[in-house]
Amino acid sequence: MATGRTHRPATRSRGIPEATVARLPLYLRALTALSERSVPTVSSEELAAAAGVNSAKLRKDFSYLGSYGTRGVGYDVEYLVYQISRELGLTQDWPVVIVGIGNLGAALANYGGFASRGFRVAALIDADPNMAGKPVAGIPVQHTDELERIIQDNGVSIGVIATPAGAAQQVCDRLVAAGVTSILNFAPTVLSVPDGVDVRKVDLSIELQILAFHEQRKAGEEAAGEAAVPAAAGRGDSADQGPDGDVPAVMPA
Template identity: 95%
Template sequence: MATGRTHRPATRSRGIPEATVARLPLYLRALTALSERSVPTVSSEELAAAAGVNSAKLRKDFSYLGSYGTRGVGYDVEYLVYQISRELGLTQDWPVVIVGIGNLGAALANYGGFASRGFRVAALIDADPAMAGKPVAGIPVQHTDELESIITDNGVSIGVIATPAGAAQQVCDRLVAAGVTSILNFAPTVLTVPDGVDVRKVDLSIELQILAFHEQRKAGEEATAEPVAAPAAVPRKQSATDQGPDGDVPAVMPA
């Protein structure tokens, strides 16, 4: 099985836009669910709805892959799973190191989706000497002193940083110097990397803040949409002219 250090995905050389690359995992997730239900074909409309995009955008994205579907039949699910997996480089074995084995790092280590998606956790690394040798998800934690040799020995090109913010840049620098060219950053800080190194940032607090913004806006819209009650009628004083047809004063007078 090929490793991540010797093979890289072909998306850039084929000129696939970054926005399309970002949507490919969404399509793959939807297609995998269809495959698990033994669905043989899917229309662009059905797949777009499952992936949360519009069908015109999906067809444009698939045109970059050279996949156009069959009119009246749709797309072959198994073939698309293979095609997208190949474009994303998931038909290879990508060894990954996770640095920072606190609560988040341990949760990532225990995540079962890595192996089924082409990623192998090659090592868990932490700066705490007390963690060294302790198994997490069946993998013994190694000290950061061994970081460079671990990357070299395992041919690692993808690193995951789950350290506190203050340690993240130093860890990043060491990963890059050791040969890592792609980093998934969970630390709440912005990393500086040289050209040729890709960084994807996952900040849960930012995502929650964005959701809070939308909740606040929805609450404001609901408050604006609430109907305003009409003011109560104020009765005016009755006069001699305010009499009914028989000369009596009506019990209720219009305002």
């Protein structure tokens, strides 16, 4: 089976928009769930609802893949799973290294979904000498002194950084220098990389802060609505009328 170093996804060369690429994993997750339930076909409306997008956007996204479904029947689930998996490069083996085996790194190592989605954790790497040799998820942790050799020996092109923020850029630089061209960054910092290297940042605190913003806004809207109801009730119908019973051109505040 091919390794990640010699094969790259074809999405960019085929002109698929980045926004569409970002939605393909959502479709694949929904389709995989349907496949596991032995559902043979699915309509664009059903699949769009399962993926959390509107059906028009889904049909547009699938048109970039050359898949248009069959009127009255829908999309073939198994074929779409294969088609999207191939487009995302998941029909081949992608060896991955995880650097930083603290609580988060260990949790990532123990995640069982990598193998079923085309990724193989080739190595776990940590700077702590006391961690060397200790098994995590059945894989012995190796010291960062071995990073370059590990990448070369395993043909790794995808690295996961789960280190503290202060160490992340140095780790990133070493990964890139050793040949890694795609990085998933869990460290709470922005990484600087050269052209040709892709970085995806996952910051759980930022996501929680965004949710807190929405919660605050919803609470404010509810409070404003509750305050408005008694005020309107106290005025009665006559409060909205002029001296002759007509509704004034400018409503009272």
